[in-house]
Amino acid sequence: QSLVVTEDSEASLAAILQHSLITTQEQIHSHFDSILSKKGTKILIWNIRRAKDGKPEVDFETDVSDFRLPEVHNDELKKCLRTFGSPRAKHDVPDIHYSLKAYLSILYLKPRTQIILRGQKIPVKLVSKRLKHIEHDVYKPHFSKERVKVTFGLNPKNKDQYGIMMYHRNRLIKAYEKVGCQLKASGQRAGVGVIGIIECNFLKPAHNKQDFEYTKEYRLTLGALGLKLNDYWREVEEKKAREREFQAVERDENVDKLDAEEGPMWLQCEDCLKWRKVPANYYIVAPESWNCSLNPNLNYSCSLPEEAEDSDELLTPSYHKKHKKQ
Numbered sequence: 014q015s016l017v018v019t020e021d022s023e024a025s026l027a028a029i030l031q032h033s034l035i036t037t038q039e040q041i042h043s044h045f046d047s048i049l050s051k052k053g054t055k056i057l058i059w060n061i062r063r064a065k066d067g068k069p070e071v072d073f074e075t076d077v078s079d080f081r082l083p084e085v086h087n088d089e090l091k092k093c094l095r096t097f098g099s100p101r102a103k104h105d106v107p108d109i110h111y112s113l114k115a116y117l118s119i120l121y122l123k124p125r126t127q128i129i130l131r132g133q134k135i136p137v138k139l140v141s142k143r144l145k146h147i148e149h150d151v152y153k154p155h156f157s158k159e160r161v162k163v164t165f166g167l168n169p170k171n172k173d174q175y176g177i178m179m180y181h182r183n184r185l186i187k188a189y190e191k192v193g194c195q196l197k198a199s200g201q202r203a204g205v206g207v208i209g210i211i212e213c214n215f216l217k218p219a220h221n222k223q224d225f226e227y228t229k230e231y232r233l234t235l236g237a238l239g240l241k242l243n244d245y246w247r248e249v250e251e252k253k254a255r256e257r258e259f260q261a262v263e264r265d266e267n268v269d270k271l272d273a274e275e276g277p278m279w280l281q282c283e284d285c286l287k288w289r290k291v292p293a294n295y296y297i298v299a300p301e302s303w304n305c306s307l308n309p310n311l312n313y314s315c316s317l318p319e320e321a322e323d324s325d326e327l328l329t330p331s332y333h334k335k336h337k338k339q
């Protein structure tokens with residue numbers, strides 16, 4: 014077992030052994046060996062800065078499987094979001110702003126990797142399948158030939174975290190961007206709890222990948238997403254009203270049909286990293302580790318190609334819009 018030798022490898026190795034927490038070649042090998050799969054990247058972080066009170070700038074204690082921003086930062090962040098964020102000041106700070114684990118779990122629209130943080134696998138789920146009452150719409154920007162799928166749904170966990178999740182080439186750029194009726198500061202709760210998901214490959218991300226360049230195309234996109242979100246919101250409200258009527262007749266208030274409907278569960282194979290569909294009720298909770306051989310649809314193996322999620326859904330919105338915009 015030896016390291017690859019290149020022109021500058023000797024100098025690089027010397028620098029690593031002298032200036033990093035790794036002091037021997039054996040340690041390098043053992044770090045490589047600790048990577049479970051055939052290939053991968055391991056990132057070591059050390060020399061964490063400490064604040065005046067002696068506490069590290071990253072909180073490792075609150076959750077032993079996470080990197081979190083300490084409370085102080087969190088308070089500052091809240092203030093910051095209140096000032097510049099949504100006019101509705103009430104909502105919580107989304108966990109992705111202070112938890113690396115939470116951020117990594119939604120960083121990719123369709124994860125093609127596995128990320129292990131502090132020895133624990135980041136639970137991966139398809140972002141667009143985590144929602145309740147999912148519907149699709151189609152965005153056709155007039156400045157591009159693309160037809161782009163927009164997924165809307167309700168945040169099943171925390172209603173106060175909502176807005177559009179904007180991806181670019183599979184990577185999250187902007188999260189919880191408020192659009193349409195969500196921007197109204199009035200007491201109405203219009204659009205609260207609605208999450209929209211879109212992959213905006215036709216927009217240009219800013220250099221730090223935390224925002225899009227503020228172009229005309231970007232503003233047009235947000236405007237169009239606002240109208241679509243309003244459509245979706247009306248649809249959901251109507252459906253809820255129908256359910257309530259139905260329940261009044263049935264006298265069965267415990268059944269929330271809207272929450273009960275669920276599509277198939279999508280799971281990622283640990284070996285081939287492809288995503289597979291299993292029937293909705295096959296697992297109560299998504300298993301922590303899973304591979305193609307466990308697929309209840311027999312004869313599944315890693316060599317089978319991944320099933321397309323939405324080839325025909327892409328063509329038309331999944332619901333009938335009665336309220337046409339003027």
Ligand SMILES: [Zn+2]
Nearest residue numbers: 282285305315
């Ligand atoms: Zn597989």
